[in-house]
Structures are given as C-alpha cells and as structure tokens.
Amino acid sequence: MPHCHVLPESSNLLSSPQTAVIMDHLIQRPLFPTPDKLDLVIPCLLASATGFLSHTLYFIRGFHDTSALRIILVHFTTFLCLTGYSITQLGVFPGLITSTAIALSYLTTLFTSIITYRLFFHPLRHIPGPFLAKITKLYGPYTARNGQMHLEQTKLFKKYGNFVRIAPNEVFMLSVEGIQKIHARDSGCRKLNAGIYDVIHFKGAHNLNSVLTREEHGPRRKIWERAFTTKALAIHEPKTREVCHRWLNKIASLNGQPINTSLFSLLIPFDHMGKVGFSYEFRSIEAGEENRMLHLLESLFGQFGRTGELCWPLSIAKDLNLGKESAEFDRLTMEMADRRAAEEDSNKGDILQHFLDDMRSEKPIAFFNKNIFYSDSALVLIGATDTIGVVLSYLFYHLARHRVYQDLLHSHIKKVYGETIPEEFTDRDLSKIPLLDALINETMRLDNPVANNGPRLTPPEGITVDGIHIPGGVAVRVPGYALHRSEEFYLAPEEFKPERWLDQAKFVKDREAFIPWLVGPNNCVGKRMGMAVVRLVLAYTVYSYTWNSAPGEDGKRIYSESKDNLILKAGTFNAVFTPREPRGLSYVPRQ
Numbered sequence: 001m002p003h004c005h006v007l008p009e010s011s012n013l014l015s016s017p018q019t020a021v022i023m024d025h026l027i028q029r030p031l032f033p034t035p036d037k038l039d040l041v042i043p044c045l046l047a048s049a050t051g052f053l054s055h056t057l058y059f060i061r062g063f064h065d066t067s068a069l070r071i072i073l074v075h076f077t078t079f080l081c082l083t084g085y086s087i088t089q090l091g092v093f094p095g096l097i098t099s100t101a102i103a104l105s106y107l108t109t110l111f112t113s114i115i116t117y118r119l120f121f122h123p124l125r126h127i128p129g130p131f132l133a134k135i136t137k138l139y140g141p142y143t144a145r146n147g148q149m150h151l152e153q154t155k156l157f158k159k160y161g162n163f164v165r166i167a168p169n170e171v172f173m174l175s176v177e178g179i180q181k182i183h184a185r186d187s188g189c190r191k192l193n194a195g196i197y198d199v200i201h202f203k204g205a206h207n208l209n210s211v212l213t214r215e216e217h218g219p220r221r222k223i224w225e226r227a228f229t230t231k232a233l234a235i236h237e238p239k240t241r242e243v244c245h246r247w248l249n250k251i252a253s254l255n256g257q258p259i260n261t262s263l264f265s266l267l268i269p270f271d272h273m274g275k276v277g278f279s280y281e282f283r284s285i286e287a288g289e290e291n292r293m294l295h296l297l298e299s300l301f302g303q304f305g306r307t308g309e310l311c312w313p314l315s316i317a318k319d320l321n322l323g324k325e326s327a328e329f330d331r332l333t334m335e336m337a338d339r340r341a342a343e344e345d346s347n348k349g350d351i352l353q354h355f356l357d358d359m360r361s362e363k364p365i366a367f368f369n370k371n372i373f374y375s376d377s378a379l380v381l382i383g384a385t386d387t388i389g390v391v392l393s394y395l396f397y398h399l400a401r402h403r404v405y406q407d408l409l410h411s412h413i414k415k416v417y418g419e420t421i422p423e424e425f426t427d428r429d430l431s432k433i434p435l436l437d438a439l440i441n442e443t444m445r446l447d448n449p450v451a452n453n454g455p456r457l458t459p460p461e462g463i464t465v466d467g468i469h470i471p472g473g474v475a476v477r478v479p480g481y482a483l484h485r486s487e488e489f490y491l492a493p494e495e496f497k498p499e500r501w502l503d504q505a506k507f508v509k510d511r512e513a514f515i516p517w518l519v520g521p522n523n524c525v526g527k528r529m530g531m532a533v534v535r536l537v538l539a540y541t542v543y544s545y546t547w548n549s550a551p552g553e554d555g556k557r558i559y560s561e562s563k564d565n566l567i568l569k570a571g572t573f574n575a576v577f578t579p580r581e582p583r584g585l586s587y588v589p590r591q
C-alpha cells in the first residue's frame with residue numbers, strides 16, 4: 001500500500017540531521033521577509049525631508065488646482081518607479097514594504113507640514129473661521145452637502161463676524177469697502193488663479209465671464225456691449241414680447257390648473273435667449289418642460305453646486321474629458337452656434353451676430369477663433385437663463401404671498417399699457433414705474449441670483465478692508481446673498497418690503513450694499529436686458545392675471561429645495577392663475 005511506504009520514508013526524512021538544520025532555519029525566519037529596520041530609517045527620513053520641501057518650495061506657492069492631474073501623475077509615477085526599483089533590489093515583499101513606507105513618510109510629512117502651516121503660520125491665521133476650513137478646501141463640499149452653500153455661509157457670518165476664513169487661502173467678507181477694493185476698475189484684484197474661473201473654459205477658450213486677464217477681457221467686453229446698446233435692445237424687445245405672449249398663451253391653455261411657476265420661470269428666459277441670442281426657437285414654454293439642452297445646463301450648474309466650487313476635481317474631469325453631460329452640452333452649443341453662423345440671412349440683429357461680425361472682420365479684436373465663439377455662445381445661454389429664472393421664480397412667489405402688490409402694480413401699469421405700441425407694453429414705459437423696479441429689486445435683494453459672486457485674487461501687496469489687512473495671493477469675495485440679508489446694511493433684512501426701494505432712507509442703511517449685478521468692469525453686461533425681460537414678463541402677467549398659491553402649496557419648498565449652483569435655483573412653487581376682471585382686461589390668447 002503506497003502510503004504505508006510514504007510514512008516511514010517521511011519520518012526518516014524528518015528525523016535526518018539535514019532536515020533538522022532546514023527546519024531550524026525556517027522556524028527562525030519570519031513568515032514574510034521584511035527589510036532590516038536600519039534599511040528603512042534613512043530612506044524614510046529622506047522621504048520626509050522631500051515631503052517638507054515639496055510643501056515649502058512648491059505647494060505653498062501659488063495656485064495648483066489646474067495642475068491637479070499632473071501632480072497626481074507625477075506622484076503616482078514616482079511611486080511606481082520606486083516600487084519597481086525596491087522589488088528588483090529587495091524582492092517582492094520587502095520591496096513593497098520599503099516603497100510603501102517611503103511613500104507614507106513623504107505624505108505624512110507633506111500633510112503635517114501643510115496643516116501646521118495653515119493653522120499656525122499662514123498669514124490668514126488671524127481671520128476667524130471654522131477649524132476645518134482653515135486646514136482644507138474640502139470644507140467647501142462640506143458646506144455644499146445640501147446644495148445650499150449660500151445658507152451655510154450666511155450662518156458663518158452670523159457666527160464669526162464680517163470676515164470669515166472660508167478655506168485655507170480664502171476670505172469671504174461682508175463689506176461695502178470690500179466691494180470697491182475687490183471689484184472697482186482701479187482694484188488690483190484679478191480672476192487669474194483665484195479659483196472657479198480658472199477651470200471654466202471651452203477647449204482652453206475662456207468665456208467673457210471667465211477670461212482671466214483684463215487685457216483679454218476689455219476688447220471682448222466691447223463686442224458684447226454692442227449687443228446691449230439702446231439700438232440693439234430695440235431690436236431684441238419685440239422678441240421678448242413674443243415670449244411674454246407665449247407664456248400668457250400657456251397659462252390660458254392650462255385653464256386654471258396649478259402651474260409650477262419656478263419651472264416656467266426658467267423656460268421663459270431660456271426660450272427668450274434662444275430667440276434673442278441665436279434666432280432659434282426652443283419652444284419649451286409650449287412643451288411645458290425642460291428640453292435636453294436646458295436639462296444639461298441645469299445639471300452642469302448642479303455639479304458646481306455639489307462640489308462647493310472645489311476646483312481641482314473639476315480640473316481633472318476637464319483634463320480627462322470625463323463628464324458625458326458636459327461634453328453633450330458643448331456639442332449642442334457648437335451645433336447651435338454653427339447653425340446660426342451658417343444662416344444666409346446673417347443680419348438678424350441677435351447677440352451672436354455681434355460675435356460673428358467681429359470674428360469675420362478683417363481684424364477681429366476679440367473673437368480670434370471658433371473656440372472663443374463657442375465659449376461665448378454658451379455664455380449667452382448660461383448668463384441669461386438661470387439669473388432671470390431665479391428672479392422670476394421668487395417674484396411669482398412673493399406676489400402670490402403678498403397679493404396686494406399684484407393689484408397695486410396693476411393699477412400702475414395699466415396707465416402705460418398701449419402708450420407707445422397699441423395693446424402692448426414697452427420697457428421704456430415700464431421703466432418709469434418705481435413700484436415695478438422696487439418689486440424686482442427687493443426680490444433680487446432677498447434672493448440674490450448670483451449668490452456668492454466669483455472670487456478674485458488679491459494683488460501682491462494685499463488689500464486693506466475695514467482696517468483688516470488681507471495679504472497678497474489670497475482669494476477674496478463678497479457674497480451677495482449674505483450681504484443682502486445682513487442687518488448691518490438693511491432694516492428687517494429677512495422681510496419682503498418693496499417699499500424700502502421707494503423710501504430708501506427708511507429701510508436701506510447703505511445703498512452700496514446692493515450688488516445683484518456686481519460692480520466694476522466685470523459687472524453684468526446684460527443688466528439692461530435682464531431688467532427689461534423681468535419687467536415685461538411681470539407686467540404682462542399682472543395685467544392679464546391674478547395668481548395665488550395652489551391648493552396644498554405652503555410655499556416652503558421654494559426655499560427648502562433651493563440650490564446654490566453658482567446661480568441660485570428656486571425650488572418648486574405651484575400657483576393658480578385666474579384671468580383678471582373686469583373681463584375687458586383679461587388676456588385674449590394671441591398667435
């Protein structure tokens with residue numbers, strides 16, 4: 001029987017003197033060979049020194065978010081090379097352990113050095129703020145966890161005062177002097193390396209809002225301004241009226257059913273910008289839902305909101321062409337821009353016409369290539385949809401809750417109905433009605449569309465605001481949402497009081513603290529059009545209808561579901577519209 005033989009043979013083997021030597025050796029050796037302790041000390045010390053030096057010589061200096069992919073690749077490649085080398089020299093396990101120990105020493109020292117510096121040596125250490133915000137930018141996504149960064153920031157100002165260190169190298173402030181020091185024409189603050197603008201571009205071409213230098217911004221802004229002169233606005237206005245009539249037709253067709261006014265508040269400016277920007281009909285008001293392009297736009301804004309404006313992940317996603325939706329939005333914008341560029345009747349007077357005129361001129365001053373054209377074409381939709389959308393959303397809401405203003409406004413606007421054009425309103429006539437602008441201003445004060453305003457980097461010499469010195473190379477902002485709700489600048493700031501804009505001495509403590517359009521060379525280039533659209537939509541609606549909260553609508557969701565996606569987005573609000581009496585004034589649907 002075979003195993004009868006094996007047993008005696010193996011027992012012979014086990015008892016032989018050679019086997020005893022081998023067994024002794026095996027028992028004394030550890031299961032996995034590890035490098036001798038002494039072998040690791042010097043490489044780990046060297047790695048720690050490298051970690052310290054890479055912080056003090058590289059990471060501490062400047063803005064590296066746009067180099068995130070390169071930084072990760074360099075570190076990863078170095079680790080792979082180190083591991084490969086260690087394995088060839090020491091064998092698999094000792095090699096792996098050695099390279100891991102070296103990497104950990106490097107990273108531990110790097111992060112210890114970064115955290116120690118940020119807490120105890122950083123020039124912003126005297127500015128109060130949450131502990132986590134002082135050591136990591138990840139505090140941004142943390143505040144954005146519910147998509148309501150604007151509310152979280154407002155709370156921080158209440159807790160820490162008017163200057164808050166919101167990230168290791170970033171200060172938010174509520175200050176009128178700060179607005180001028182950061183945004184005025186003579187300010188030394190710039191967008192380059194300040195944060196979010198650095199990562200907003202189309203294949204490297206920044207749009208007017210995200211261009212990083214004044215030299216590039218100036219000529220580009222000149223072209224944009226041509227699209228908003230009095231003459232240009234007169235060409236746009238009939239298109240705005242058409243959109244207003246489509247909105248009224250839609251209300252009529254829904255025949256008293258509840259309408260989510262926050263949804264239509266987005267569809268109206270989106271359709272409007274299709275017409276005014278591209279001479280294109282989206283017809284989403286008729287459809288009563290977001291089309292694919294608007295859906296993508298909203299989803300892209302949502303990404304900004306969710307990441308809390310943390311730039312390096314956005315930069316990596318861009319470098320790696322991740323993000324199907326972003327690519328699809330770019331593709332659709334290119335298609336729309338190309339379609340418009342190919343149209344034979346090029347003299348349409350829309351916004352793109354001005355871009356095309358410069359691009360096709362003998363000596364373009366700003367639109368030097370197609371990517372700039374695409375980038376700014378996208379901005380036409382981006383800049384004018386959600387901004388107007390949020391103002392209309394909250395106007396519908398406030399006026400439903402304060403019905404008295406609907407009737408009051410109606411009594412004012414009916415006087416200018418048909419004054420210039422039979423059976424129509426014009427923006428020129430409406431702009432003479434103080435109550436209308438007071439309602440719009442108060443809505444923008446309470447729910448400032450661009451909730452945070454973009455960051456700017458302080459010049460090398462720094463800036464001093466309200467006696468506080470902010471050193472050079474720091475990202476600074478004045479977030480409009482929190483500013484507009486501060487008791488320091490407004491009486492009863494949480495209340496909807498349009499009268500404050502009629503009798504400013506009473507309720508507005510400092511008029512300079514009202515910045516829905518921002519100030520300085522980067523203020524809103526579309527301000528006049530934005531106001532015109534909101535005035536016309538509101539006037540046509542109030543003239544023809546009254547509206548109330550729909551049954552079951554408690555008005556809470558418009559705030560609880562609101563999102564700070566760079567531009568504020570209102571939550572749902574359902575209202576029921578009733579044709580205004582007497583009958584003669586009710587709306588007769590038009591084609």
Ligand code: HEM
Binds near residue numbers: 379529
């Ligand atoms: C209620 C409506 C609007 C509001 C509240 C608003 C607000 C703002 C704000 C606060 C800025 C400065 C943002 C920053 O510094 O990053 C801005 C810039 C801009 N807005 Fe508007 N906007 C509105 C309507 C429009 C319209 C209708 C357009 C037309 C396309 C437009 C196009 C732009 C552009 C192109 C910029 C960049 C200007 C520059 O950097 O020179 N906006 N807007």
